[in-house]
Amino acid sequence: MSILSINNVSKSYGSGSSKVDVLKNINLEVENGEFLAIVGFSGSGKTTLMQMLAGLVQPDRGEIIFKGEKVTGPSAERGMIFQNYSLLPWLTVYENVALSVNAIYKDKSKVIKDRIIRESVEMVNLTPAINKKPKELSGGMRQRVSVARALAVDPELLLMDEPLSALDALTRGNLQDEILNIWSKNKRTAILITNDVDEGILMADRIIPLDPGPNATFGPEFKIDLERPRDKTAMNHDPRFKQIRNNIIEYLMDIGEGRKSTETEEFILPDLQPIIKGSSLKKVA
């Protein structure tokens, strides 16, 4: 049975002539323990979709069912890693993680909460920086705090909204490994939004392209049946990897082209001639 299902969800912003339909008739089933990646162009409504899954935004039509219940608001069972980290800058690493641990594990004792916080920070290798403020950390370290904050409360569904897109390639690779490593330990369901096809193939069991908006819908799904753990360098030479990668990129390029071609409306230009000083109209004609 699927843990999450999205049924005919549509969402638009604004009203009247400025109304923009972001998502239209989205349907998706996510299995328990699955790692799903959604790839798409920027501006295709990926973040809106993620905010609806988190419960921060409500769909206009359709419904999102999580564990048999309709999603009406945010919940601790659906942890979220934000694109821009969203750490509270006045709190230390420890306190940022503590904010979520204290909010979710209200009934646990102080000692246990403290242990959970320290273990989560250790999990992302940030123990040496546990008393530092976010401004003293690099981008990669900040995102690791964000990962620790989301994972500390052990959510059943982990939502990641382009978590690594603001990082440099090396840090990105390290964090991909770390997130995969943590995920493989408890096999929770995870949904990753990304604009990097390689990242999707490396991390996910299934990739679904989001066709560009307005009126974005899902394209055909691509199963990634490469065995785990996947090694980045070895994978680059794997013909199956190349095949999947080419298929996805081809698909994305095609819909990108399609979007361009639908926009080329033919305009009929009025029959006008410039009037040049010192020359008669006849001459020009």
Next chain:
Amino acid sequence: MKTTATLKKPIDLSFLKPKFLKEGGLKNSLFTIASILVFLGVWHLGATWLFNIEADRKIQKALTEQGTEAALKMEECIASGAVKCKPNTLPTPNQVLAGFNTLWLDHKVISADKKAFAQKTAKVNASREAKGLSPIAYTGRPSFVDQIGTSIKTVLAGVLLALLLAVPAGIVLGLSTRLKSSLNWIIQVFKPVSPVVWLLLVFMIVKTAISNADMDKSFIISFISVGLCSMWATLVNTSVGVSSVEKDYLNVASVLQLSTFKKVFKVILPASLPMIFTGLRITVSVAWMVLIAIELLAQSPGLGSFVWEEFQNGANDSNAKIIVAMFVIGFIGFALDRIMMYLQNAMSFK
């Protein structure tokens, strides 16, 4: 890697360090010193020029009203520097320094007097206290330093009142757009009201509300007026700060399902602290500025009434004492602003 960074950061006190001790500061401070010297020079020349005009006028007056002999006598009298015929005008820097010395000596005398009084009444007061009576208090004239103390006490009480009124009100207004737009008229109408009018309003209310004769009414009236005059900057800044908290932080709060109470105190309030402290800095400087005018009118003992009494007094060094008070007011205002600036920087997390 095991060394956890538990060492607390030392408090940054570099702002206390004089400028010339910092790198490249010597050159800059030379310019500062030069500008002070130029300022004193211009002041001295200007004061001398004004003195001469005033003296000429006096001699001219004596000449037309009483004749040549009186004029010569007046000229001689002015040259001797006698108090009875001294021209009343802007004092020179030297005279101001002398005025400062007078005030300082006066303070020493009064302090000694106070000490003697305290020793004399120590026994009596102890027995009065045992009987449950209030002790005999020193009722002599306050010295200049005492008046500075009173002024600072009043301004701090006023700022505290402004903080207690404006910050909670600002948070409430910032959280609710409807409340903000419906109560906006209060801010817009009362913000530009002059300190004098606030004082009169507070006077009307306090005079009736407090009937206890033992209470220091003039102090209460002046600190409430100071608070009401100066709270607007904090009120506006707090409400703007609260209503413009970054959406990301609010998203975090909703994903973690924080209660409204926790959301306000753990996310919204810390996020708007920099704005609140910017408002408080403006509040403190406005409070210090209006305080002088308010004390002057409320007859509350302090720098404002000191200035006014000296002006009414008209002694030969009154003008010099007024200028001394002016510098003291300026320096204290500067110091208060520096303290607030430090707090403001300490609060910003960017």
